[in-house]
Amino acid sequence: MHHRLPPLNALNVFEVAARKLSFSQAAEELNVTQSAVSKQIKALEQYLQLTLFERTASGLVLTPAGQQYLPTVMQALGQIQQATHRLQQAQDAPRNLTLSISTSLTSLWLIPRLDALEAQFPQLRLHIVSGDGDYQFHPDSADLAIRCLPLIASDIAKPHQHASLLLKETLIPLIHPDLLQRTPIHRAEDLLQHELIRPTTRPQLWPQCLAALFTTTGSTQAPRYHHAFEHFFMALEAAQRGQGIALIPDFLAEEALTQGRLVNPLGLRYPSGYGYYFLMPAYRRQHALNQQLFDWFHQAFATHLKVSP
Template identity: 30%
Template sequence: MELHQDLPPLMALRAFEAVARHLSFIKAAEELSVTQSAISHQVHKLEQSLNQPLFIRRTRAIDLTPAGERYYRKIQPALASIAAATRELRGDEQQPITLRIGLLASFGTLWLAPRLAGFNARHPQIHVELLPSVQLADVSAGEVDLAIRYGKGGWPRVQARRFMAEKLTPVCSPAFKAQGVDKGPLLMAKSHQPFEWIDWSARNAVDLAHYPSVMLHDYNIVVEAAVAGQGIAMGRQHLIERRLKEGALVEAFDTPPFTGEIGYWLVTPERPPSDAAQCFAQWLSDIADT
């Protein structure tokens, strides 16, 4: 049997791959510089060729059918190989690739940014775009290529791997400690649940019920408020290391650092990650805890 008899039109495959990756007809159309109607037409043509639907179409969202998911997993690596072979033959295999990463501003500022030059040196063809937000970026919908999240894991519809654990200990400024820490307040970053203080108090049998709390926008502000003597922050050792060495922050209580399930997680879609995402994941694993 001739090979071409089993190959669908390339434009239909490109349209399907883009829609499956973004889970959005609009974003796929923007990427391929065509109209949304054209993308829909190409996907419909492919579905007719395969004689089965590839997407579940809802009012405000779409998802892959089981058949569509299997098909995407098969054709995505093949299309990536074709693209790589084409770049190599043209001599532009180092063409810049943008990798969008969703993360908390505090992690980007205090830990990732000072180390990012190492990734840029190793992979100069990959342009990293950091998209900081308190809200969790929607990885499954293609809002970002991958995300770095802080917590205990368990997020739905994504793959999550903890690449670095975190040690926690309450900290404050030396002047604040000298005045006494018995009345707080506790400085907290905006979160769905203050699991840091809950886990720490349970581990050390410390009753925090009488401590008032102050909720701040993100952890960067929490650190600066603690340095300014405004209260007690839960110190994330990886993020406040410099402040501890400088003496701007000290341990508020006589308790050992606490390490539990909390840490930093690399979050990727359930679909196969791109080559750029795999490069970044490997680099994170190499430098974690350094």
């Protein structure tokens, strides 16, 4: 017997709007207009002959009917999504995956290792997009993500319950050899004789690093900050141009150190309290290639996988 079903697109819009309790935020997540969201909700309400949302003084809320409907819709959409991905992943055709990853990690670490990655996974075709900070998976998001996040578990447990630690971040101060020769660094306090390159996305790094280095000796001299950059790869390039001392993750600076373009005075190291995490939703772990891809990244980070000359 044929059973008439509500429109799938309207159900998807309802799930996002109910989760966000905002038509404007739902429109942003779905990359449509707020008017389109309103029309889909109206069409679903007309089909059901029920009101799913109501506006109150404090904002948008679900009606009792909407509250009753939402869990079933979420479960059904999740099952459809999982079934679709399992079907797609069962094919032997080249795998196209979208990876969201920071610009610095891409340019300084991943791109030099793409040949090694391709040798391991010849069927893999990555679409690499830039991204930092918190990440939420949804039907139109990237398939996988790598993020630098605080190591405190409670900070990541809720939004990133599928995050797996790849590497704890250790920062090192880097300076051009010519600058070091002109103004030598014989002890940690001598860092303050140079201008420091600031990271704008994590401005607390230099103050925290200096506080850790001066724990026993202390210092009354205020640091002199120079240019500020959003990404590590920019700060690294500025340091290579003699613009001051940059604070860079050690694994991103291996090539510059090996080739002598930069120097880590006194071999100083600072554990930042952050880590690099591999993010993959649960339904994607069911495919062997995705799990193998995580294993590759985990090993590459753990060993600081070298680039072939």
